[in-house]
Amino acid sequence: MPAPARFELKPGMATREAFGHELVALGRENPNVVAVDADLSKSTYTHLFAKEFPERFFSCGIAEANMVGVAAGLASAGKIPFAASFASFVVNKAFEQMRVLVAYPGVNVKIVGTHCGISIGEDGPSQMAEEDIGLACSLAGFVVLSPADEVSMKALVRCAAAHAGPVYIRAGRPKAPLVYQPGAAFEIGKSVELIAGDDLTIIATGLLVAEAIRASEQLARDGVSVRVIDMHTIKPLDTEAVRKAAAETGAIVVAEEHLVDGGLGVRVAQAAAASHPCPMEFVGIADTYAESATPEELMDKYGLVARDVVSAARRTLARKR
Amino acid sequence: MQRTQDLQELQAVSRRIRRHIIQMIGAAKSGHPGGSLSAVEILVALYYGVMRHDPANPVWPGRDRFILSKGHGAPVLYAVMAECGYVPVDQLATLRKLGSPFQGHPDRRFLPALEASTGSLGQGLSLALGMGAAARLDGAAWRTYVVLGDGECQEGQIWEAAMFGAFHRLDNVCAIVDYNKIQLDGFVKDVMELEPFRDKWAGFGWHVVEADGHDIPALQRAFGEAASVSGKPSVVIAHTVKGKGVSFMENNPKYHGAAPTPQEAEIALKELE
Numbered sequence: 001m002p003a004p005a006r007f008e009l010k011p012g013m014a015t016r017e018a019f020g021h022e023l024v025a026l027g028r029e030n031p032n033v034v035a036v037d038a039d040l041s042k043s044t045y046t047h048l049f050a051k052e053f054p055e056r057f058f059s060c061g062i063a064e065a066n067m068v069g070v071a072a073g074l075a076s077a078g079k080i081p082f083a084a085s086f087a088s089f090v091v092n093k094a095f096e097q098m099r100v101l102v103a104y105p106g107v108n109v110k111i112v113g114t115h116c117g118i119s120i121g122e123d124g125p126s127q128m129a130e131e132d133i134g135l136a137c138s139l140a141g142f143v144v145l146s147p148a149d150e151v152s153m154k155a156l157v158r159c160a161a162a163h164a165g166p167v168y169i170r171a172g173r174p175k176a177p178l179v180y181q182p183g184a185a186f187e188i189g190k191s192v193e194l195i196a197g198d199d200l201t202i203i204a205t206g207l208l209v210a211e212a213i214r215a216s217e218q219l220a221r222d223g224v225s226v227r228v229i230d231m232h233t234i235k236p237l238d239t240e241a242v243r244k245a246a247a248e249t250g251a252i253v254v255a256e257e258h259l260v261d262g263g264l265g266v267r268v269a270q271a272a273a274a275s276h277p278c279p280m281e282f283v284g285i286a287d288t289y290a291e292s293a294t295p296e297e298l299m300d301k302y303g304l305v306a307r308d309v310v311s312a313a314r315r316t317l318a319r320k321r
Numbered sequence: 322m323q324r325t326q327d328l329q330e331l332q333a334v335s336r337r338i339r340r341h342i343i344q345m346i347g348a349a350k351s352g353h354p355g356g357s358l359s360a361v362e363i364l365v366a367l368y369y370g371v372m373r374h375d376p377a378n379p380v381w382p383g384r385d386r387f388i389l390s391k392g393h394g395a396p397v398l399y400a401v402m403a404e405c406g407y408v409p410v411d412q413l414a415t416l417r418k419l420g421s422p423f424q425g426h427p428d429r430r431f432l433p434a435l436e437a438s439t440g441s442l443g444q445g446l447s448l449a450l451g452m453g454a455a456a457r458l459d460g461a462a463w464r465t466y467v468v469l470g471d472g473e474c475q476e477g478q479i480w481e482a483a484m485f486g487a488f489h490r491l492d493n494v495c496a497i498v499d500y501n502k503i504q505l506d507g508f509v510k511d512v513m514e515l516e517p518f519r520d521k522w523a524g525f526g527w528h529v530v531e532a533d534g535h536d537i538p539a540l541q542r543a544f545g546e547a548a549s550v551s552g553k554p555s556v557v558i559a560h561t562v563k564g565k566g567v568s569f570m571e572n573n574p575k576y577h578g579a580a581p582t583p584q585e586a587e588i589a590l591k592e593l594e
Binding site (some may be wrong): 079 | 386428430436437438439440441443444447448449450451453454455456458459477479481482484485487489493503
């Protein structure tokens with residue numbers, strides 16, 4: 001029996017906004033939590049922290065490389081710095097600082113990249129991070145998080161602060177549908193099975209988690225029992241959940257708002273190949289850059305909506321004996 | 322730990338450190354002698370008279386922090402740390418060898434007494450300013466010293482950091498530029514001129530002190546002046562000679578990154594007796 005559709009995807013706040021609120025909550029509890037930002041605090045929502053803790057907020061101006069370096073210095077002296085900017089700027093411009101000043105010495109810096117993927121919309125490709133997961137995962141020792149909604153973002157920001165070591169957190173610009181009930185528990189590296197199923201597994205991250213849920217409901221109407229997994233931690237990957245999905249459902253679709261090259265799909269495929277190879281398909285951004293339009297138009301045009309997950313699922317099932 | 326303040330003894334220490342540098346790089350058959358030799362008195366002045374630190378307790382919270390942003394000058398840092406008692410002097414010969422605490426560029430994983438892993442130029446000033454910001458938040462009195470190369474100041478991040486330091490009034494941070502006027506490809510003025518260098522730092526809001534980078538009392542005075550300035554960070558532009566102390570290395574761009582041959586090392590050590 002297909003799992004009944006038990007998800008009512010209510011509107012929620014953007015994950016970047018949830019990050020900003022949780023950072024303030026952390027700041028109230030721990031005086032060592034500090035923030036640095038590069039002239040985007042109103043967009044990354046670190047302005048909330050700056051307002052409440054002006055002495056613990058360091059404006060860096062439009063200078064991401066220095067921002068990450070300052071964060072590394074603060075961490076070296078015992079602080080827990082959150083360095084926030086658009087993902088496309090902090091990860092691309094300060095990648096070398098993330099590598100040499102944070103990853104290599106294993107310093108306790110939390111990098112938050114907002115406006116990930118193409119759902120930022122009208123501003124266009126120069127502002128869009130479609131390769132940040134791949135880049136962040138290539139930094140040895142980094143934890144890479146990609147929450148789907150405000151509840152998971154808040155919980156994972158808290159996990160990041162408690163984790164001793166480098167963390168990259170991916171946050172989005174548009175409002176994200178609520179996937180979780182308030183109070184849901186999260187653990188770094190432990191994925192969440194949102195819907196049980198036996199015929200096929202959809203492993204999704206970020207905004208694509210909601211699309212995966214919608215896709216599973218469409219497939220259920222055709223009698224396909226779909227397992228849906230929220231892979232909120234890209235690294236370290238929950239390889240046991242991948243192995244079980246491959247062994248128990250025999251077909252996997254990975255869905256993410258990121259280049260297919262270097263994204264979650266590659267990591268899931270690697271894990272499945274090492275444990276239980278099975279037919280797989282990948283929903284993500286093809287080898288291209290997007291353009292200006294509304295977020296909805298872009299997600300539709302570049303193949304990142306439930307319809308695309310459903311067709312990938314059908315292709316995968318056709319390959320499954 | 323009591324360290325000598327006698328000028329003649331400090332000069333003797335400096336000579337010993339130069340010998341270590343030649344021996345270490347000679348044994349490793351690779352490394353950067355020129356920029357290690359130019360920074361000897363800067364580090365001796367800091368480690369013997371200026372900085373508060375305890376080799377027996379490298380994680381003492383109240384210690385002053387030192388960052389060698391020009392990480393290729395690692396041999397001078399290792400030699401000074403050995404002379405101060407952080408590590409045995411007889412280990413220095415393992416430079417750049419498998420498992421050595423003395424990696425090609427400073428690496429905290431192998432030598433935890435280091436404050437920073439460096440080697441990619443342009444980054445240490447940001448790190449120092451972050452440390453300074455943390456010290457100020459904690460109301461702590463420790464200061465942060467960071468040695469930059471002159472060629473390193475061609476990196477854009479240095480000037481991002483310079484703006485940050487002045488804007489946030491981080492007067493507990495002191496940068497030192499080892500201004501030896503030579504970089505890998507040749508003379509700084511021929512690769513990418515830095516002058517008017519003093520004006521650049523002053524224009525970015527820093528207190529600037531210029532000093533002969535081989536004159537220990539002059540350096541001590543410069544660091545004293547820097548520590549007395551409030552409301553802005555300081556930079557000591559230390560005028561130095563690349564390869565200082567070894568006649569054929571002095572002012573010779575070749576020895577930015579070339580190890581001495583055994584014969585050259587022998588001549589150099591004779592000159593440094």
